[in-house]
Amino acid sequence: MRYIKLIGLFLKANILVELEYRANFIAHSLVSLGWVSITIIGTTVFFTQTDTIGGWTFYETLVISGLFTLMGGLIQMLLQPNIQKIIEMVRVGTMDFVLTKPVNSQFMASMRYAQLFSLVDVIAGGVIIAFALGRIGFSPDGLTLLLFAVMLLMAVVIVYSIWMVMATCSFWFVKVGNLTELFNSVYDTGRFPVSTYQGVLRIVLTLVIPIAFITTFPAQAILGKLEPGMFVGALVMGAVMFAFSAWFWRYAIGRYSSASS
Amino acid sequence: MGRKYLALFRSAWMLSLEYRAEGVVWMMTNLMSIIMLVVWLSISHGGPVGGFSSGDFVAYYMVGLIVRQVTGVWASWGLSDDIREGALSPQLVRPIHPIHRHVAANWAEHVMRLTMLLPIVAVVLIITPDARLYLTPISIAAFMLSLLGAWLVSFLSDYAIGILSFWTSQATAFTQAMQGLKVVFSGILAPLQMFPAAMQGALNWLPFRYMLAFCNEILLGQTRDERLLFGLAVQWAWVLFFFILVRILWKLGARSYGAVGA
Numbered sequence: 420m421r422y423i424k425l426i427g428l429f430l431k432a433n434i435l436v437e438l439e440y441r442a443n444f445i446a447h448s449l450v451s452l453g454w455v456s457i458t459i460i461g462t463t464v465f466f467t468q469t470d471t472i473g474g475w476t477f478y479e480t481l482v483i484s485g486l487f488t489l490m491g492g493l494i495q496m497l498l499q500p501n502i503q504k505i506i507e508m509v510r511v512g513t514m515d516f517v518l519t520k521p522v523n524s525q526f527m528a529s530m531r532y533a534q535l536f537s538l539v540d541v542i543a544g545g546v547i548i549a550f551a552l553g554r555i556g557f558s559p560d561g562l563t564l565l566l567f568a569v570m571l572l573m574a575v576v577i578v579y580s581i582w583m584v585m586a587t588c589s590f591w592f593v594k595v596g597n598l599t600e601l602f603n604s605v606y607d608t609g610r611f612p613v614s615t616y617q618g619v620l621r622i623v624l625t626l627v628i629p630i631a632f633i634t635t636f637p638a639q640a641i642l643g644k645l646e647p648g649m650f651v652g653a654l655v656m657g658a659v660m661f662a663f664s665a666w667f668w669r670y671a672i673g674r675y676s677s678a679s680s
Numbered sequence: 681m682g683r684k685y686l687a688l689f690r691s692a693w694m695l696s697l698e699y700r701a702e703g704v705v706w707m708m709t710n711l712m713s714i715i716m717l718v719v720w721l722s723i724s725h726g727g728p729v730g731g732f733s734s735g736d737f738v739a740y741y742m743v744g745l746i747v748r749q750v751t752g753v754w755a756s757w758g759l760s761d762d763i764r765e766g767a768l769s770p771q772l773v774r775p776i777h778p779i780h781r782h783v784a785a786n787w788a789e790h791v792m793r794l795t796m797l798l799p800i801v802a803v804v805l806i807i808t809p810d811a812r813l814y815l816t817p818i819s820i821a822a823f824m825l826s827l828l829g830a831w832l833v834s835f836l837s838d839y840a841i842g843i844l845s846f847w848t849s850q851a852t853a854f855t856q857a858m859q860g861l862k863v864v865f866s867g868i869l870a871p872l873q874m875f876p877a878a879m880q881g882a883l884n885w886l887p888f889r890y891m892l893a894f895c896n897e898i899l900l901g902q903t904r905d906e907r908l909l910f911g912l913a914v915q916w917a918w919v920l921f922f923f924i925l926v927r928i929l930w931k932l933g934a935r936s937y938g939a940v941g942a
Contacts, residue, residue, distance in 0.1 A: 446850075446853055449853075450853075450856055453857065453860045457860060457864055457869070461716065461869050461870070464869065464870045464874050464875065465723065467730075467876055468723065468729045468874055469729065472719055472722065472723055473722060604711040607712050607715055608715055610715065611715070611719055615718070615722045616718060616722070617718075620718070
């Protein structure tokens with residue numbers, strides 16, 4: 420309960436900050452829409468030459484483009500600002516203020532900031548998914564929507580855990596910025612169904628850096644093509660990665676001797 | 681002039697060594713074109729797509745990586761900052777036009793990135809069995825000429841946008857829009873032959889093709905003879921256009937800048 424109240428407070432603070440930079444909001448929206456159109460053009464070009472990629476039709480692939488945009492927006496909105504802040508706090512030494520607060524330190528460190536204007540990407544992603552589903556003529560029933568919601572939640576948990584682990588690395592390494600850049604590059608593979616990629620690459624993208632769980636599998640869920648094994652796999656993957664990120668965080672702050680003392 | 685350039689080049693080289701990590705990051709952003717390549721390969725598995733065999737796709741994107749490193753420009757960002765913060769004033773009184781500092785910085789960065797990239801590209805081209813380049817004396821000479829032209833079109837158009845900072849503080853928004861258009865219409869994303877036939881005419885006249893795809897096509901042997909001459913003519917017409925544009929804008933801008941008095 421206290422945590423929900425805190426989230427409300429954080430949100431209010433973030434909105435107040437955002438309202439000060441309204442021109443920024445418009446500029447960012449335009450840039451976002453530009454990138455969304457590049458994503459869509461990139462997908463469309465393939466389908467001028469072929470009917471399917473990796474066994475996915477154009478509108479099915481467009482669902483993936485939508486999820487790619489939506490999750491990218493969530494990452495920029497909720498994860499990137501906090502992770503950058505964590506890296507900075509460890510370097511400057513203000514992490515102590517977080518650790519001394521009477522709430523879970525991981526919660527406090529990873530939920531405090533939000534870049535609200537990235538909401539544009541989340542909405543754009545949702546619109547693309549709805550549009551593509553409309554063109555396919557598929558209206559998901561209650562169970563499909565429920566499965567999709569769970570898969571989406573797991574996708575968020577998995578992305579969150581990956582980012583948390585990267586941020587935690589900043590307790591040992593100063594230049595974690597490169598690590599997050601590496602993740603962003605790998606995340607780019609999520610534009611297309613994981614079945615497009617062959618051999619080792621597909622295995623890596625499914626099990627090692629599980630991008631498949633972030634765009635491909637949720638897309639299969641909303642299209643009503645989810646296999647039970649993937650659903651269980653997503654639950655296990657989400658639970659394991661979250662548990663690891665939480666353990667790694669506790670391990671790191673246990674060994675952390677503040678910069679100021 | 682040569683000695684001045686050498687000095688500028690050396691200082692820019694030192695700076696770029698300092699920020700090597702950012703060079704690595706820049707490399708990573710090339711990953712999107714690699715991903716596009718991988719998807720093309722999965723499609724062209726059964727046979728040529730739009731006239732491209734698997735080997736052609738590999739050759740196209742590998743040459744594209746090189747051309748992109750050479751034509752990568754970002755001078756407008758620095759120029760915008762300099763104009764806004766007044767750091768341009770001391771540069772204006774130096775006996776050398778500020779554009780030369782940006783050119784030197786640009787090339788120091790290119791040389792460094794190419795030394796990292798060329799070996800990788802060479803290995804990929806050698807181990808891919810049917811990735812063939814069309815190498816004749818004429819095609820190589822034409823490629824070098826088109827590469828110079830591609831860099832000039834990219835750099836001068838970018839610089840022209842940067843100069844707009846004399847009048848507006850939002851010039852970098854134009855830069856970003858330009859970069860976005862470049863990603864799609866210059867052939868970074870996909871070979872321009874893959875675009876719908878209705879767009880081909882416009883693509884041939886717009887400057888974007890001449891920032892990248894044109895060079896690739898020459899080295900792949902897809903653009904030869906009269907089409908090659910036509911392309912070179914259009915490309916260098918754009919070079920001339922942007923050169924004159926930069927000169928005029930700079931003259932107007934520097935005058936109004938002086939009036940503010942810094």
